[in-house]
Amino acid sequence: MSNQQQNPDAQDNSLDKIRQLIVGRDDKYVKDVVSRDAKVIVTDVVSEALHERENADGSVNKVLVPLVEKSLHRSIEANSEKIVGTLYPLVGTLVRKAVSSFLVDFVERTNALIENSFSPKSVSWRFKAWQSGVKYADFVASQVYQYQVQQLFVIHRETGTLLHTMSTDPDRSKDADLISSMLVAINDFVADAFQPTGNEAENELGEIKTGDFTLLIKIGPQAILVAAVVGSVPPEIRSKLQQTLEEFHQFYQKPLLEYEGDNSAFEGCETLLNDCLISQKKESEGGKKKHLVGALVLGAVLIILMFLAFLRIELSILQNTIRSLTPPAGIVITDTAIENGKVQVRMLRDPSILTAPQWLENEGIALNDVVLYEEPFVSLQASVVEEKLNRLLSVYPAVTSRIDEKNNLKFSGNLPLGALTQFTRELNAIPGILQLKPDLSGISITAGQAMSNKALKEALLAELAAQVSAVKIDFATNQQALAPSQTQTLEDLTLLLKQLQDVAQQLNLTFAVFVMGASDNSGTPTRNLELSRARAKNVSEALINMGINEDVLFPIGLGQVSLQEASMGRTVFINVLVSQRSSNEGETP
Amino acid sequence: MIQKKVCILGPTGVGKTSLVKQFVEGIFSDKYKTTIGVKIDKKQVNKDGLGVQLLIWDLEGIDRYCGFNPRYLRGATAYIVVVDQTRSQSLLEGMEILAMAQEHYPDIPAFFVVNKADLPSSWHWSEEEVATYASKFKSMTKTSAKTGENVEDLFSTIAFWSE
Numbered sequence: 206m207s208n209q210q211q212n213p214d215a216q217d218n219s220l221d222k223i224r225q226l227i228v229g230r231d232d233k234y235v236k237d238v239v240s241r242d243a244k245v246i247v248t249d250v251v252s253e254a255l256h257e258r259e260n261a262d263g264s265v266n267k268v269l270v271p272l273v274e275k276s277l278h279r280s281i282e283a284n285s286e287k288i289v290g291t292l293y294p295l296v297g298t299l300v301r302k303a304v305s306s307f308l309v310d311f312v313e314r315t316n317a318l319i320e321n322s323f324s325p326k327s328v329s330w331r332f333k334a335w336q337s338g339v340k341y342a343d344f345v346a347s348q349v350y351q352y353q354v355q356q357l358f359v360i361h362r363e364t365g366t367l368l369h370t371m372s373t374d375p376d377r378s379k380d381a382d383l384i385s386s387m388l389v390a391i392n393d394f395v396a397d398a399f400q401p402t403g404n405e406a407e408n409e410l411g412e413i414k415t416g417d418f419t420l421l422i423k424i425g426p427q428a429i430l431v432a433a434v435v436g437s438v439p440p441e442i443r444s445k446l447q448q449t450l451e452e453f454h455q456f457y458q459k460p461l462l463e464y465e466g467d468n469s470a471f472e473g474c475e476t477l478l479n480d481c482l483i484s485q486k487k488e489s490e491g492g493k494k495k496h497l498v499g500a501l502v503l504g505a506v507l508i509i510l511m512f513l514a515f516l517r518i519e520l521s522i523l524q525n526t527i528r529s530l531t532p533p534a535g536i537v538i539t540d541t542a543i544e545n546g547k548v549q550v551r552m553l554r555d556p557s558i559l560t561a562p563q564w565l566e567n568e569g570i571a572l573n574d575v576v577l578y579e580e581p582f583v584s585l586q587a588s589v590v591e592e593k594l595n596r597l598l599s600v601y602p603a604v605t606s607r608i609d610e611k612n613n614l615k616f617s618g619n620l621p622l623g624a625l626t627q628f629t630r631e632l633n634a635i636p637g638i639l640q641l642k643p644d645l646s647g648i649s650i651t652a653g654q655a656m657s658n659k660a661l662k663e664a665l666l667a668e669l670a671a672q673v674s675a676v677k678i679d680f681a682t683n684q685q686a687l688a689p690s691q692t693q694t695l696e697d698l699t700l701l702l703k704q705l706q707d708v709a710q711q712l713n714l715t716f717a718v719f720v721m722g723a724s725d726n727s728g729t730p731t732r733n734l735e736l737s738r739a740r741a742k743n744v745s746e747a748l749i750n751m752g753i754n755e756d757v758l759f760p761i762g763l764g765q766v767s768l769q770e771a772s773m774g775r776t777v778f779i780n781v782l783v784s785q786r787s788s789n790e791g792e793t794p
Numbered sequence: 795m796i797q798k799k800v801c802i803l804g805p806t807g808v809g810k811t812s813l814v815k816q817f818v819e820g821i822f823s824d825k826y827k828t829t830i831g832v833k834i835d836k837k838q839v840n841k842d843g844l845g846v847q848l849l850i851w852d853l854e855g856i857d858r859y860c861g862f863n864p865r866y867l868r869g870a871t872a873y874i875v876v877v878d879q880t881r882s883q884s885l886l887e888g889m890e891i892l893a894m895a896q897e898h899y900p901d902i903p904a905f906f907v908v909n910k911a912d913l914p915s916s917w918h919w920s921e922e923e924v925a926t927y928a929s930k931f932k933s934m935t936k937t938s939a940k941t942g943e944n945v946e947d948l949f950s951t952i953a954f955w956s957e
Contacts, residue, residue: 383836466796
């Protein structure tokens, strides 16, 4: 106990010694054991540990990124050829995609620019594009890009030997091997002459151009693809070549890497290269011929159209001439049109005047191209009425006419009674004669007749009375107003009544005109009576308006008249009653 | 058919172009050579029913003032260093050229040609000395571009050379 208390330091030392014996100095034994199995221990947990540490504070990434970058850099520096070879097909595709999307965008914008531009050339190109049914932009491209890939070379990059060639002209392939070697030599020469740093990958020929001839050179890791192009090189050829070269590398990777001068491995590459042997020629002879035929057809069509237009113009002129003519009295042109290569003229013509063909011939118009459609009508034009009157007078030479101071048409002369009656009837038959205010009182009945003048006049009076009594004016159902179609009847009636008045006066007779309105039996009797009265009244008023003395008119409403034919009842009858004047009246001063 | 690229190197005036002319009928005129420093010809060589097409790159004469473009050697199956046995200096220059070529392309077999064999040897090198230099090459051939001596053999040897 006392020992224990006395030597605490000695006890501590012995414990240390024991620990040293077990774990070794500075834990050496433990460290040895651990380091012996370190690989196994770390292997078991390394992934999980990295994962957990990264999740905890993200420090793994911080440490790894610079390391990876550094080692990648070193690796590329050391094995650049190898890495380029591996990445080449991949990068090529990526770049091509990016470039093509840029180009599409660019072309679209150029398209818009071109579309908006306006020059004589663009107009002619637009027309040609429309003619050949292609998009304008495509047509412009075809005009700009006219080319032919005449020959293709696939060259082994290392040795400069020709792997394969294709040509549009077989004779050209003869010295392709020398040409390809020469090309590689030139390429080496350029690389050497203009690139002192010796970084050959960055300084290789892409294109050799002289005038219209271009050598397009696409350089891959093991092979070079060269296209001899004549004409303007369109951008799609370059991408096509690039793509083909990449495909070539893919297909022939092994033979390319193991190449020792034997070309037999590349025999089948023609199908691959065929796509590049393209051309876009200017329009061929056939196209020209087609154009010639097109031009001829177009010309013929134009001539026919011009001929038709000429005919049409001629007809139009004829139509206008006819339209501008002033037709004679009795002809009214209602419509003109051009149909079936002729001018169609529709007209109304009073049959009493000269025929339409006569009139047109008088105007100097040939009738070959004119078709006439006539509708007869009665013209009330003064000149037509006069013409008709003159014709009548020519039949009755004994009668003359003149216009008196009151503007009445005064007839004078001598006629036998029969002839006078006939003349009166025919005169009254002339439509529109009333407007000339005819006065027959100047015609004397010739003495040669057996009858006295008074008797003759009495006979004339009776005749006129009979004619007046024969007049009837029809109405529509339940209508009391006069129809326009009845105007002529009323005018005729007025004329007869005036003549009657004249003759009656000469004979010192008096007369009464009964205007008898009637109605059919539709409707109530009261209404029908009213209607019949109104009809009679309207006719009377019309006659008064046309100059008939109101005192001689006696409108009467008959009410409904039940006749077999209903329409016969809707009318106004006229009846004349002639009587001697009473002595008182006659003697009244 | 197998194609092989063979380069011909050597000091100016040793008869490289004449050697090639003796072997092939030249197609390209010499003006190409002065433009870019190389002239290319081809010739088919047959042996035992096998054909090899040689593409012969005739490089411009090299002297101490201007080197040569080593790129031209790339991918070659073999190259020939030509010297002239009438000029002692040409052997030394030929050795310098060999050193340059081997520096860039140590794996390409080199062939030694002593040209102008139709003329009496007038250089001061002994046969032993020449043999010492020649040991650095795969083979040594004495040729005459003028008479054609050994020319066909030289190219045939190269065309069918295998180690």
